[in-house]
Amino acid sequence: MSLFARAEPALSAAPGTGRVPTRERMVVGNWKMHGSLALCREMVPAMASVAQPDAALVLCPPAPYLGEVARLAANTDVQCCAQNVADAHSGALTGEWSAGMLADLGCRYAIVGHSERRRHYHETDHLIAAKAQACLEAGITPIVCVGESWVHHQTGQTEVVLQHQLGTLLALPEWHRLIIAYEPVWAIGTGVAARPDTVEAAHRYIRSRFATRDPVVGNNMTVLYGGSVNADNATQLFALPDVDGALVGSASLQSDALMQIYTAALRPGAATATSGAAHGARGDQATE
Numbered sequence: 450m451s452l453f454a455r456a457e458p459a460l461s462a463a464p465g466t467g468r469v470p471t472r473e474r475m476v477v478g479n480w481k482m483h484g485s486l487a488l489c490r491e492m493v494p495a496m497a498s499v500a501q502p503d504a505a506l507v508l509c510p511p512a513p514y515l516g517e518v519a520r521l522a523a524n525t526d527v528q529c530c531a532q533n534v535a536d537a538h539s540g541a542l543t544g545e546w547s548a549g550m551l552a553d554l555g556c557r558y559a560i561v562g563h564s565e566r567r568r569h570y571h572e573t574d575h576l577i578a579a580k581a582q583a584c585l586e587a588g589i590t591p592i593v594c595v596g597e598s599w600v601h602h603q604t605g606q607t608e609v610v611l612q613h614q615l616g617t618l619l620a621l622p623e624w625h626r627l628i629i630a631y632e633p634v635w636a637i638g639t640g641v642a643a644r645p646d647t648v649e650a651a652h653r654y655i656r657s658r659f660a661t662r663d664p665v666v667g668n669n670m671t672v673l674y675g676g677s678v679n680a681d682n683a684t685q686l687f688a689l690p691d692v693d694g695a696l697v698g699s700a701s702l703q704s705d706a707l708m709q710i711y712t713a714a715l716r717p718g719a720a721t722a723t724s725g726a727a728h729g730a731r732g733d734q735a736t737e
């Protein structure tokens with residue numbers, strides 16, 4: 450391939466292994482484009498002091514800080530995750546980085562298809578699937594974000610949107626190795642999470658889509674919720690039977706809040722899920 454040619458997307462390679470995934474408790478802190486070297490140096494040791502092998506504690510700093518977070522997290526139970534990744538393994542793609550480079554750093558995960566990338570960088574379902582495939586080929590587990598807009602939510606089209614977003618992913622050779630994060634766009638950054646019954650229904654639907662390919666995978670895959678998760682609502686969300694953990698945005702920038710959310714994930718049966726119209730300012734969202 451010419452040095453200046455675009456590298457081939459990785460969508461077509463690698464047959465599946467047929468392995469059953471292990472359902473994992475996880476709290477993933479997505480810093481988005483926030484933070485600093487100082488925050489990396491404060492956050493990683495703080496999180497390492499509470500992280501345990503039975504629930505993954507994953508930090509997603511901006512790309513320039515991945516090396517520092519990976520270095521600080523080495524030999525701890527804190528894991529490192531990228532917020533984005535290229536759909537190719539190498540090539541003349543200025544400004545991109547590959548899943549293999551993340552693996553080189555010791556990162557275990559990459560977020561793929563966040564709604565902010567779908568919206569601001571026009572990422573399509575096909576590109577997102579190619580990025581996920583590139584991750585899988587490099588030994589990185591993609592955390593693929595799906596979720597509907599407020600309009601789709603209000604008009605009862607959540608499942609239609611999810612079916613569409615999941616369709617390309619289910620065509621991947623190693624579809625069974627994906628982690629899915631359900632992030633309703635309308636709950637992100639609002640300070641008010643989706644109501645527990647809304648979250649549970651979406652997670653159950655996601656599992657059902659995977660179960661059409663293999664019921665065991667549908668049951669054993671890891672499905673995270675994201676959208677205004679905080680120390681006050683985490684226990685309620687984590688008590689839902691089909692929620693395995695959270696993809697946390699703004700609360701992940703404060704070590705105290707992230708520690709409390711992580712601690713809630715360690716006690717999955719501690720709280721009883723409640724739902725109903727009493728919760729949420731819009732009647733669609735969880736109590737803060």
Ligand SMILES: O=C(CO)COP(=O)(O)O
Pocket residue numbers: 479563632636637638639640675676677678696697698699700
């Ligand atoms: O987008 C999110 C995580 O990826 C959620 O962000 P907030 O927790 O700030 O709503």
